Amino acid sequence: MNSLLYGDNLPVLREKVPDEAVDLVYLDPPFNSDLNYNVLFTADGLHSDEAQLTAFKDTWTWDAAAQSALDELQTVRIPTLVNLVNALHLGLARSPMLAYLVNMALRMVEIRRVLKPAGSVYLHCDPTASHYLKMLMDAVFWPTNFRSEIVWRRTGSHNKARRWAPIHDIILFYTKSDDYTWNHPRRPYMLGHVKENFVEASQGVYKTNYYGNVLTGSGTRNGESGKPWRGFNPTAKGRHWAVPGKIWEEVGIEPKGLTQHQKLDLLYEKGFVTINEGDAWPLYERTIMPGEGPAASDIWAFQPYTEGTVFGTTAGIDADVRWLSPQDAERLGYPTQKPLGILKHIINASSRPGDLILDPFCGCGTTIAAAQILARRWIGIDISPFAIELIRRQRLEGAFPHLKVGVDYKIEGLPTTIEGARMMAEQDRDRKAFEIWSVSKIDGIPNDKRGADKGIDGRIPFRPDGKTVRFAVVSVKSGKLKPDDVRALISVAKREEASSLGFGVLVTLNEPRSGMKADAASAGTVEFHGNRYPLVQILTTEEMLKGKKPNLPYVDPTVGFGKKSGHADLQGDLL
């Protein structure tokens, strides 16, 4: 079943994904950018510093975890990898970069294990570490299985003093073997190319405008290329058979190891050579329609303001792999979110409908969305509870309401029982995963940069009049609940009245005592459209797990998810 899995992908892969189960892996790990990525939610009435969440950390240090990864790598049964890691250890010492690389190396080994023999893997990274990652990928997948280094233009411009503006990412494409799925992706021709080389034979149908001696070269030859082919003798005209490379590019065939006669036969069989009675030469003839084009290349670079220059479309060059602009409708507010377009390219090129796609660093679920749209099965893994809840809410329930959890997909790793919730609260106190999960689960926007914002773990957007957005404040308690906690929430909700209208929600892992419920009730109720709503509400984790949500007028979980998020950058000081 399609699976969304919460947790560190290394143990999750080991425990949940069997050998040779996956057809295609796309991974977009943190880039060693030495930045933490903030999700900044923006909406009218909500200041960015009121709703920040460090979605995931991208900072590496040489610590006990790095040392244990280095030790564990010594036991991996891929000698080239062990040797390479040890060489890197010598060269890079116990640096943040080595910490990052040993972490990645262990995951590459698991990815290789879960891939089917005909599977492919795409590793998305950037020039900060792509050179080291490529060496590791060579060691794990073998240099002969390296297929492409794709350069993807990730932004319009990026001013940097004293160097070229860094605007590209790298996507390394490897396969597990030589026998892999490849659907021969193509790109549309440029309009100028078509104008130069084709004539419009009829409405929308273009034929090559060069005929004549295009299949021969001047001068005679003694070998096969000088011999007659299908009744045409080149030697008699002082020429020899020589199919130009340009033609192969155009028809998208690699004629490796073929003789000239075999090449002519191949072109003939494919319908690119016509022989008319009485003609002096066979004619190379190619008909194209809009949408056809040469084999797709390894540079994916949207060029703004080139609309109308691509044959048969009104789009600009590579518009389908355009980076996400700050206001892009596709944005979910998750840092480092990738456009659907690049995932669609990858999935279309390297898998078939029904295939299983894995993204072990799935973020806000771009791969899941693309796989679902393209009728592939999927597994997404992420270590951030917020990412998992965001995917559930926006990518699954929001985008595919007909899909049913438990039937069409499953979500695992986040608590489903009160015992599980207790375990999460106990184990993960540092990263506040429990608070983030609780707020996300009730359609709220988590806030972990509290600062002056004391007592507010998040805000739930609602639209009491159907239009204006207001934010109920949320406080999450995983320890023992004190009477003061309820009173504090009432006063915070009051303090924030302009935005909260006095609404506050207390989520508690432990049962509140009856006096606390009475305290909450003392905050009063308010009426909207004939319904009365309690201003301050207590929701237990147990109730939340059963699907209960705070009773607020017209909660709108989509608020704040459509705008710019934190920004990734390169960082040169890692060694």
Ligand SMILES: C[S@@+](CC[C@H](N)C(=O)[O-])C[C@H]1O[C@@H](n2cnc3c(N)ncnc32)[C@H](O)[C@@H]1O
């Ligand atoms: C660069 S983002 C991926 C963005 C994603 N491609 C998208 O379009 O939304 C990297 C993700 O990896 C997750 N992550 C980092 N370390 C992880 C680990 N050890 N296991 C699972 N996920 C991890 C982070 O939480 C983050 O969501």
